[in-house]
Amino acid sequence: MSTLLELSGVSVSFDGFKAINNLSFQIGEPELRAIIGPNGAGKTTFMDIVTGKTKPDEGRIVFGEKNISLIGMSESKIAREGVGRKFQKPTVFEQQTVRENLAMALKNPRGPFEVLFYRKTKLGADRIEALAEQIGLSDELTRVAGELSHGQKQWLEIGMLLAQEPRLLLVDEPAAGMTPAEREKTTSMLVEAAKTRAVVVVEHDMEFVRRLNCKVTVLHEGAVLAEGSLDHVTQNPEVIEVYLGR
Incomplete structure (x- = not known):
């Protein structure tokens, strides 16, 4: 397994508060990783930095x-390099069918002509x-x-x-607001996706993390x-103190 993403010595401050403090992190391809931590631990900022939404003050990515x-690099350029992000609240095109939503997302030429005639290709x-089956x-x-x-919107x-x-x-927190059956299906989906790529799951729900059965970064x-x-x-005493003991 080769390293796909590496952060070293990354810091970012907001009004004097260090949201990310000399962070080093790496993930391979393929790999499934869960990130946990108390509120304010820097989980969302970590994702913002990797996707280009927030620029770090120092370090390398x-x-x-x-x-x-x-x-x-711009957010769109990072996305084109192969970094995808799912926010907590599902954002799908509510007025379009499931098929149309998936068709619009396909990795294809993006001109208006192609978008109009996407149905024409067998591929x-x-x-x-x-994808629908997956x-x-x-x-x-x-x-x-x-x-x-x-x-279902989360899955879409x-x-x-x-x-x-x-x-x-x-x-980001895929299990939030799901029924137990939906959560189980989401687990399988993410485990399957991580067989061919790197998947990072930020989650609060420890039971969900346990079912992912992967390496965890706190x-x-x-x-x-x-x-x-x-x-x-x-079992780490420091983790128990800052996280589990609360």
Whole structure:
């Protein structure tokens, strides 16, 4: 497994508060990683920095075999390099069908002509069918996205990100607001996606993290406090004090 993303010595302050403090982190490809930590630990800022939404004050962030620096790169350019991000609240095109949502997200030429005639390609249609199966929405392709349940909308958004074929997928609290059955399905989906790419899941729900059965990074005050299996990190006295003891 080769390293896909590496952050070293990254810091960022907001009005004197260090949201990220000399953070070093790396993930391979393929790999599934969970990031946990108390509120204010820097989890969201970490994702903002990797996706170009926030520029760090210092440190380096390199991506891919050529060690491309992501610092100073625009959010859209970072997305084109292969970094996809799913926010907590699902953002899908409510008025469009599931099929249309997936079609718009496919990694294709983006001109108006191509968008108008996307249905014409067999390859695109096959890819949409495969994605729909992957996210458990094969039977919902003709449904308008606005009619889907909260969990189904989350899956559709994951499908739309997978349609862009990212090498790194950042997923923010996917289990929030889901039924137990939906959470189980989401677990399988993320585990499956991580067989061919790097997937980072930021999550509060420890039961969900346990089911992911992957390496866990614990953030505290903008730095890595502990790393390892969930059992390993939850037995760490410092982790117990700052996180589990609350």
